Amino acid sequence: xxxxxxxxxxxxxxxxxxxxxxxxxxxxxxxxxxxxxxxxxxxxxxxxxxxxxxxxxxxxxxxxxxxxxxxxxxxxxxxxxxxxxxxxxxxxxxxxxxxxxxxxxxxxxxxxxxxxxxxxxxxxxxxxxxxxxxxxxxxxxxxxxxxxxxxxxxxxxxxxxxxxxxxxxxxxxxxxxxxxxxxxxxxxxxxxxxxxxxxxxxxxxxxxxxxxxxxxxxxxxxxxxxxxxxxxxxxxxxxxxxxxxxxxxxxxxxxxxxxxxxxxxxxxxxxxxxxxxxxxxxxxxxxxxxxxxxxxxxxxxxxxxxxxxxxxxxxxxxxxxxxxxxxxxxxxxxxxxxxxxxxxxxxxxxxxxxxxxxxxxxxxxxxxxxxxxxxxxxxxxxxxxxxxxxxxxxxxxxxxxxxxxxxxxxxxxxxxxxxxxxxxxxxxxxxxxxxxxxxxxxxxxxxxxxxxxxxxxxxxxxxxxxxxxxxxxxxxxxxxxxxxxxxxxxxxxxxxxxxxxxxxxxxxxxxxxxxxxxxxxxxxxxxxxxxxxxxxxxxxxxxxxxxxxxxxxxxxxxxxxxxxxxxxxxxxxxxxxxxxxxxxxxx
RNA sequence: GGUCCCAUAGCUCAGUUGGAUAGAGCGACGGUUUCCUAAGCCGUAGGUCGCAGGUUCGAUUCCUGCUGGGAUCACCA
Numbered sequence: 001x002x003x004x005x006x007x008x009x010x011x012x013x014x015x016x017x018x019x020x021x022x023x024x025x026x027x028x029x030x031x032x033x034x035x036x037x038x039x040x041x042x043x044x045x046x047x048x049x050x051x052x053x054x055x056x057x058x059x060x061x062x063x064x065x066x067x068x069x070x071x072x073x074x075x076x077x078x079x080x081x082x083x084x085x086x087x088x089x090x091x092x093x094x095x096x097x098x099x100x101x102x103x104x105x106x107x108x109x110x111x112x113x114x115x116x117x118x119x120x121x122x123x124x125x126x127x128x129x130x131x132x133x134x135x136x137x138x139x140x141x142x143x144x145x146x147x148x149x150x151x152x153x154x155x156x157x158x159x160x161x162x163x164x165x166x167x168x169x170x171x172x173x174x175x176x177x178x179x180x181x182x183x184x185x186x187x188x189x190x191x192x193x194x195x196x197x198x199x200x201x202x203x204x205x206x207x208x209x210x211x212x213x214x215x216x217x218x219x220x221x222x223x224x225x226x227x228x229x230x231x232x233x234x235x236x237x238x239x240x241x242x243x244x245x246x247x248x249x250x251x252x253x254x255x256x257x258x259x260x261x262x263x264x265x266x267x268x269x270x271x272x273x274x275x276x277x278x279x280x281x282x283x284x285x286x287x288x289x290x291x292x293x294x295x296x297x298x299x300x301x302x303x304x305x306x307x308x309x310x311x312x313x314x315x316x317x318x319x320x321x322x323x324x325x326x327x328x329x330x331x332x333x334x335x336x337x338x339x340x341x342x343x344x345x346x347x348x349x350x351x352x353x354x355x356x357x358x359x360x361x362x363x364x365x366x367x368x369x370x371x372x373x374x375x376x377x378x379x380x381x382x383x384x385x386x387x388x389x390x391x392x393x394x395x396x397x398x399x400x401x402x403x404x405x406x407x408x409x410x411x412x413x414x415x416x417x418x419x420x421x422x423x424x425x426x427x428x429x430x431x432x433x434x435x436x437x438x439x440x441x442x443x444x445x446x447x448x449x450x451x452x453x454x455x456x457x458x459x460x461x462x463x464x465x466x467x468x469x470x471x472x473x474x475x476x477x478x479x480x481x482x483x484x485x486x487x488x489x490x491x492x493x494x495x496x497x498x499x500x501x502x503x504x505x506x507x508x509x510x511x512x513x514x515x516x517x518x519x520x521x522x523x524x525x526x527x528x529x530x531x532x533x534x535x536x537x538x539x540x541x542x543x544x545x546x547x548x549x550x551x552x553x554x555x556x557x558x559x560x561x562x563x564x565x566x567x568x569x570x571x572x573x574x575x576x577x578x579x580x581x582x583x584x585x586x587x
Numbered sequence: 588g589g590u591c592c593c594a595u596a597g598c599u600c601a602g603u604u605g606g607a608u609a610g611a612g613c614g615a616c617g618g619u620u621u622c623c624u625a626a627g628c629c630g631u632a633g634g635u636c637g638c639a640g641g642u643u644c645g646a647u648u649c650c651u652g653c654u655g656g657g658a659u660c661a662c663c664a
Binding site: 042044046047048051055057059068069092093094095132169171172173174264287288289290291292298299300301302303304305306307308310312313314316338339340341342343344346367369370372408412413428439440441443444445446447449451452455456457458459460462463465466467469470473474475476477478510511514518522523526529530533536537539540541542543544545546549550551552565586587 | 589593599601607627660661
């Protein structure tokens with residue numbers, strides 16, 4: 001048995017992509033006998049490191065062999081060959097705790113990629129951010145934007161081909177209202193920016209309350225838009241351009257990029273075909289003037305056309321799903337949209353299935369909880385948060401966070417170039433806000449709180465960035481620009497704190513794979529916090545014992561430790577990048 | 588009322604197909620800077636895992652019911 005950093009044990013279905021875990025599973029399975037496959041074994045970490053490096057429970061095996069788990073564990077511990085990766089095994093009740101050759105593990109870390117390319121050859125479409133035009137990016141847009149971005153990067157890291165889609169809300173009766181509003185009051189807004197557009201929209205909605213006939217007028221405008229009337233189209237295009245330019249500035253701040261930004265309007269000439277397909281399949285029905293499709297186990301039908309004959313949200317999502325399948329032939333198509341639209345997506349996917357598209361099963365709504373305001377602590381500095389007339393903008397939160405961070409950066413790094421200090425403040429401030437939004441489970445509502453959203457200490461983005469910066473600082477101080485990874489003598493890393501870091505690093509790919517599979521970026525976020533904790537504990541040892549510092553006199557030992565620092569720095573930076581944060585060199 | 592989501596330390600949250608003594612952060616208290624970044628590290632205190640049943644060798648995890656909170660229920664998106 002020869003351990004090598006290849007991906008020969010890796011398959012998409014495997015629970016673990018940790019190469020050591022895979023090796024151990026194979027060895028344990030071979031020891032138990034022919035009835036057990038390596039894939040059936042769950043290799044995990046023991047609750048405490050003193051117990052061992054890896055643990056395998058014998059529960060599932062016990063059922064198959066009809067023997068009590070502790071008996072099997074005892075036999076495996078005794079018979080498991082101490083060769084290759086495995087250096088020791090001990091039974092602890094139903095568990096077998098295994099120790100591994102640290103040098104082999106470290107060698108793999110230095111040579112291998114942290115994330116195995118288990119998604120190579122597969123395509124995933126991810127629909128995220130997707131704001132409505134003529135409105136600012138409000139604070140709550142951060143969730144779809146950054147969760148979607150993280151999911152895109154997670155899949156990309158695993159080798160998937162990712163199509164990031166910004167499905168902008170640029171179509172529908174709403175935009176008819178905007179045209180109607182501009183027609184009436186446009187002259188009152190000399191600089192037509194996004195604030196003006198939003199004001200026009202709000203004003204029109206208010207006017208509808210007084211005069212319900214305006215609603216019909218808005219429908220009329222949208223009808224003209226759909227018919228391609230020149231004046232309506234030109235105005236609409238202008239509104240769209242203004243909005244997209246505004247969005248782009250915020251996306252640039254966040255480092256978010258899309259592969260396709262055709263919004264709902266992109267599908268206007270693609271809906272007729274979908275409606276025709278529904279017609280051909282005999283799925284269409286008239287109901288209360290509207291055209292609908294009845295769905296199994298659904299209280300309400302899905303609306304295809306209004307009584308005016310105009311298209312609806314669902315019509316466009318059917319057309320876009322079909323377009324995405326035809327254009328990119330995805331293996332997975334994700335919609336990162338808030339939980340309030342669960343019913344809508346369930347209906348759209350059911351409708352696709354009803355149309356006979358088996359790939360409807362590849363479409364998945366990735367819901368997330370709402371951002372709430374009005375928690376008790378949001379009062380003073382929050383200003384108009386949530387309750388006021390003024391929208392609570394994403395930019396406002398970023399500005400506040402950056403403003404808070406900048407003096408800390410300049411204080412701690414007095415010799416730092418002003419421009420770099422400003423950039424670092426931007427990275428750290430925005431990083432704090434972004435991290436606060438990806439660290440909780442997707443499904444949970446988050447109650448906005450200034451202190452929590454901008455936390456700089458504890459389980460926070462800046463803590464991770466700080467740890468990465470410490471790695472950079474050590475490498476900088478050591479003054480060896482060339483990589484140490486290839487030549488390091490790993491056997492010199494004998495301290496448990498060093499091993500704790502290495503052991504944690506082995507799990508990196510596992511967590512990326514799990515986070516992508518379950519569409520839960522917080523799995524990676526929490527992993528990175530654990531990693532940063534291990535690293536910080538290791539670095540702190542050097543405070544009392546200079547011999548444990550990375551930079552020591554012995555050149556071989558220093559090189560080995562620097563190599564581990566290099567892998568850590570790489571892992572932290574990669575993880576942060578996936579979550580949408582930058583890793584500064586200094587902070 | 589129907590459907591769906593949530594409930595774990597004072598607060599905010601983790602807890603990987605059911606498995607070893609349920610873990611972090613914040614807040615509180617106490618240590619730690621002649622030490623590669625103290626945005627750090629260590630310690631103390633803090634839990635009937637909402638309630639009641641069920642499944643099993645074993646349930647915070649799976650099932651049912653209940654309580655409490657949230658989302659949603661056709662011509663907006």
